[in-house]
Amino acid sequence: MGDDNLKRVLVTGSSRGIGKEIALYLAKNGFDIDVHYVGNQTKAIETAEEIKALGKNAEILKFDIKNREECSKVLSDRLYYGIVLNAGIAKDNVFPTLTDDDWDEVIDTNLTGFYNVLKPLVMPMISNRIKGRIITMSSVAALSGNRGQVNYSASKAGIIGATKSLALELAKRGITVNCIAPGVIDTDMIKDVPLDEVKKLIPMRRLGQAREVASLVNYLMSNDASYITGQVISVNGGLYL
Numbered sequence: 001m002g003d004d005n006l007k008r009v010l011v012t013g014s015s016r017g018i019g020k021e022i023a024l025y026l027a028k029n030g031f032d033i034d035v036h037y038v039g040n041q042t043k044a045i046e047t048a049e050e051i052k053a054l055g056k057n058a059e060i061l062k063f064d065i066k067n068r069e070e071c072s073k074v075l076s077d078r079l080y081y082g083i084v085l086n087a088g089i090a091k092d093n094v095f096p097t098l099t100d101d102d103w104d105e106v107i108d109t110n111l112t113g114f115y116n117v118l119k120p121l122v123m124p125m126i127s128n129r130i131k132g133r134i135i136t137m138s139s140v141a142a143l144s145g146n147r148g149q150v151n152y153s154a155s156k157a158g159i160i161g162a163t164k165s166l167a168l169e170l171a172k173r174g175i176t177v178n179c180i181a182p183g184v185i186d187t188d189m190i191k192d193v194p195l196d197e198v199k200k201l202i203p204m205r206r207l208g209q210a211r212e213v214a215s216l217v218n219y220l221m222s223n224d225a226s227y228i229t230g231q232v233i234s235v236n237g238g239l240y241l
């Protein structure tokens with residue numbers, strides 16, 4: 001099967017926030033979307049309905065990305081042109097007060113989730129000669145570090161290394177693997193962040209918008225980006241250049 005006949009993309013964590021914006025942006029540009037969620041079914045249904053209203057197909061998938069068996073059960077019989085690894089969590093605290101659970105849950109979700117989701121999906125892409133796209137989501141915290149985010153920074157830095165290595169392995173198959181490292185994006189995830197202070201650190205003096213991340217995902221998913229692989233692209237308004 002050629003990639004011209006397969007325009008389905010899985011976006012993990014697409015019931016809300018950046019993931020939802022990515023799903024809708026891709027749908028507007030011709031892709032069918034598998035909407036993934038783990039906890040909020042209502043929001044996932046809303047996202048799927050908005051995609052269908054755009055004239056594209058949407059299927060809702062529920063699984064926990066840190067649960068390997070669950071990922072394998074749901075994903076093993078699926079074939080995608082594109083995979084966007086957007087789902088992730090943060091449990092912030094200064095290192096001396098981090099709990100074992102804070103460390104394990106962030107690493108297991110953000111980093112091990114990379115393996116759990118991609119392991120059942122990559123070989124079918126290769127076997128079916130899909131010259132597809134894999135896009136991972138890291139963070140400015142992986143590139144510069146951030147107080148109170150040792151666990152999160154470690155998980156997101158691991159994503160960068162994994163992305164680069166997988167890109168080398170899949171390049172000869174025509175499958176690109178790239179990473180986006182967002183800065184401070186205006187979503188519910190930053191509701192407790194002191195934004196007035198944070199904006200002073202951003203050269204552009206504003207927060208990023210989810211559509212600015214989604215538009216980059218859309219470009220990397222396109223045929224125009226077929227010679228770009230193994231890259232980490234920041235969307236951060238100049239933060240920590």
